[in-house]
Amino acid sequence: MADLQALKTQLSALTVLEIAQLTKELEAEWGVSAAAPVAVAAAPAAGGAAAAAPVEEQTEFTPTLVDVGSQKIQVIKVVRELTGLGLKEAKALVDAGTAPVKEGVSKEEANTIKEKLEAVGAKVEIK
Numbered sequence: 001m002a003d004l005q006a007l008k009t010q011l012s013a014l015t016v017l018e019i020a021q022l023t024k025e026l027e028a029e030w031g032v033s034a035a036a037p038v039a040v041a042a043a044p045a046a047g048g049a050a051a052a053a054p055v056e057e058q059t060e061f062t063p064t065l066v067d068v069g070s071q072k073i074q075v076i077k078v079v080r081e082l083t084g085l086g087l088k089e090a091k092a093l094v095d096a097g098t099a100p101v102k103e104g105v106s107k108e109e110a111n112t113i114k115e116k117l118e119a120v121g122a123k124v125e126i127k
Contacts (some may be wrong), residue, residue, distance in 0.1 A: 004067060008118070012014075015085075015086075015089050016085070016089065017085075017089050017093055017096075020099075022093060035087055039052075049098070051121075052057035054069075056067050056119050058107075059106070059107075060103075060104040060105065060106075060125065061104075061105055061106070061109075061110035061126050062100045062103045062104065062105070062110070062126070062127045063101045063102060063105070063110045063113040063114050063117075063124050064098060064099065064100045064101065064122055064124065064125050064126070065079075065093070065094065065098065065099050065100075065101055065117065066098055066122075066123045066124060066125050067122060067123035068094055068121075068122055069120070069121030069122050069123065070121055071120050071121045071122075072094060074121070075094055075117060075120050075121070075122045076090050076091050076094050077120075078116050078117055078119075078120055078122075079094055079117075081116075082101060082102065082113055082116065082117075083101060083102060085105055098126075100119055101117070101124070102114055110126045111126070114126060
């Protein structure tokens with residue numbers, strides 16, 4: 001139990017980028033995914049026709065930095081402004097290449113993030 005408490009304390013001290021890197025490394029090493037499982041709805045067999053499952057509208061979006069462009073310093077400044085990360089963490093996120101800027105945000109916030117980053121020359125995809 002003391003080992004779990006020590007591990008919890010160590011994990012609490014990590015930055016968001018360090019946690020993301022740890023997640024990727026554990027997924028690769030253990031051959032698992034941290035993505036939430038998706039439930040598959042069973043179609044009723046009445047009359048041989050399958051009922052169409054209702055399509056859920058996406059409510060959470062992840063703006064992902066795809067290309068930094070020529071104004072890397074400006075992109076780092078905007079990332080810091082949007083995320084509240086320190087200079088080192090924001091630079092690491094920008095240097096990582098394809099990296100999510102924020103995860104699980106509203107459509108409006110994702111679009112705002114995209115607009116601000118594209119204004120300084122970066123390319124952003126919303127997933």
